[in-house]
Amino acid sequence: MASPEVSAQARPDAGAPEVGPIRATRVGGSTALVARVVGLTFSVGIAMLVFTIINSNFARTGNLIEVVRAMSSLGLMALGLTLLIVVGELDLSVGATYGLAAMLMGKVWLAGVPFPLALAIGLGTGAAVGFVNAALTLGVGMPSFIATLATLNVAQGLTLWISNAQSIAPAFATPAPPKWQLGWFSAIGATILPFTIPIQVAWLVVLAVVVGYVLHRSLFGFRLFAIGGNLEAARAAKLPVTRYKFVTFVLCGTLAALAGILDFSFLSSTDPNAGSSLLFPVFAAVVIGGASLSGGRGLIIGTVLGALLLETLTNGLSIIGVGSYGQLIFVGAAIAGAVALDRWTAARSGGVRRLVGWRLKRDSV
């Protein structure tokens, strides 16, 4: 009875009122995030320019495509993690899930399970890890940092156990799986599409669009931002907090599993330690992309650009001859630089001051 007339009038067929130029208020979008995207694009551009000047091999089409292909698994994991960070939770187990999903899929497949079913089992592994993370966090009530630290170890241990610490390469296994199954296996991650585009790039682009749509254009995403922005208020508004967080944990685990399986397919082998080195770059990509670890803020395009920046640095630095130690230093500096820049722009745009003022008002009047 509060406002049935409001929603009635708001129906477009009832002639939605033209209320002047509404600037679409993108969910969680703000000038600071727009600045972040512009800044990231510039950073990637400048990095590419510098690498090209130092060594023109960097700018070869083949290499640029390789940069995007190599970032795809990082990007896929970062997409899921962005959802989770927006809703105010963390997942440290993404790297371990990546390794476990690939290894388990490979093992059951080589044990005679047909490939499509093995693939489903692999993806299901990711969903299962996400489910356990969600159960520990939401059911038992642990902080997600602790819960996922635990599942990280369990998943890593399981991977080593089922693989006996050996890497596997299905094509060379005895007995080798049937030809058609091997064909399917390499098709999902190693196909070259027209214009010499690797299929992993397509996976990333398609899923980035889908996840971006979910986060920025769906009711689900809208509520993720609300829950992450103010859990208390979300509870007071009776939003489905637990259910939405649960789904997000599962999505995050599933995307990590998919990334592991696609890399397995591309490399046609997987290593029990695969993925363990991916955890920090994944977080770095999300944070560089503008998400706030305290929740309520994040941007899919930012995350993708963050992953691109990291991969550009890694690839470019190795082309110009900086070793892996030096690469780590640069990547670390990039993380600190991006976040410092963000603080600076936020302070200048008054966002921080406004928030502080808001608290002051509440506390003292």
Place this chain on the structure above:
Amino acid sequence: MATETRLRLTISEVTRTFGDTHALRGISLAAFGGEVLGVAGPNGAGKTTLMRIIAGEDSADSGTIALDDAPLSEADASRLVSVVHQEVQLFPNLTVADNLVVQRDGSATSRRPRPGRTELAMLKELGIDRYARSELGTCSLVVQQLTEIARVLLHEDAAKIFLFDEPNSALTDAESRELFARVVKLKEEGKIVVLVTHRLRELVEHADRVVVIRDGLCAATLEKGTLSEPAVARELVVGAAAESDVRLQGPARQAKWEWSVERWTHPSRVFADVGLGVRAGEIVGIVGVEGSGARELLRSLAGVEHASGRVHFRDGTTKQARIGFLPAERTHSLFPNFSVARNLTSRLGRGDIASGLGRLRVRRLNGIAEQLRERFHVRCRSVAQLVTGLSGGNQQKVAIAAALAARPTLLVLEEPTRGVDVGAKSEIYRLLGGFAQTGGAVVALCTEVPEVFELCNRVVVVDEGRIRADLDVGAFPDVTALAERLATLTESAV
């Protein structure tokens, strides 16, 4: 003992502004050693701000604070002023005893301070010595408040000014008596004691003089001779309610409950066996001092706090989803990362702002937001603006509009106008009245009598976990009469 050289705290022309809210508008008052100065005032009058400024926790925009003619600097204040805060400001991760020594002087290389005999004696005196080794955060609110009091009392030798800001909101009567015995002792030692409280009986019993603060100014001073509960109650509501306002007619007493609870009991019996109902079109106020169970009762009605008992909707359903809830603090009701539009529509779902499949309809969302903004008179540059940029009153209107947009049958509000200026207050009352007139039911926790008078059709007084009275607000000719009646009701309990 301190007759000739009585301490004197002089506050003159102090102002303090937060954004566009004038918390203090040039307040002047004096407090003397050897007396207890009571401070009363409606919420948002500036009491807490004034206490914070005296304690050096906040600084005035203009005006001076002097102790015996010498200006009181912030450094002096931290040494000379001791505060028992309304909300305990201690370290929840330390033990009760360690909390008493944590502020002890020393350099970084000093030995770890250990609670000594004095600290333990103080804890014993306040009756909480058996909690000395318990982590403060795990203790009850009572123990926390007593720890804060112990900390302040231990500071006694150095400090000359003691500020008690609602010191006993969580204490039982026996504990309160203990506390006030200490207060009297401080006064007899010649210290300056300032007591801020909502409990009028305590002001009358323990204060030598009471100043009433309204709208950031000292509105009245009541000396011992004129000091009485009704007198303070009258001063608190002067000019608060416009008599000319046409008051809404509530539904008839015989009308059926839209929604009701029976034998409604809190798990730790903060309230027990409460029966309460709301009719369609009615606004019911719940009043009761902190610790009476009123707040818990209200929150349990909204389903955000546990309670057991029987719940009835008129149409036989028990759907929680039809109850809208708005917490007191805007930090618990708004999304600071969202624009005004997103906040306004945050409680809507499929059919309103999203398609059946869950696709967000941004244009419709903005259209609804624009209409809500107009209907609820939210003043902002654009609905695309961040909600944190709005004034307190407008933020509250956004929160209420968001709750009403979800079309609840029953709206439960915890202090609907906390931290809101006068103009926005009456607008909020009008909006809620409008909701009731279209058949909505409202329950609101009120902490101010004028709010009950202006907003509610009926008021329920909660005391010690029971409903003490159920009054028709319309039966009172003016706000003063209501204030006097409520003052006698809440205080007669003991």
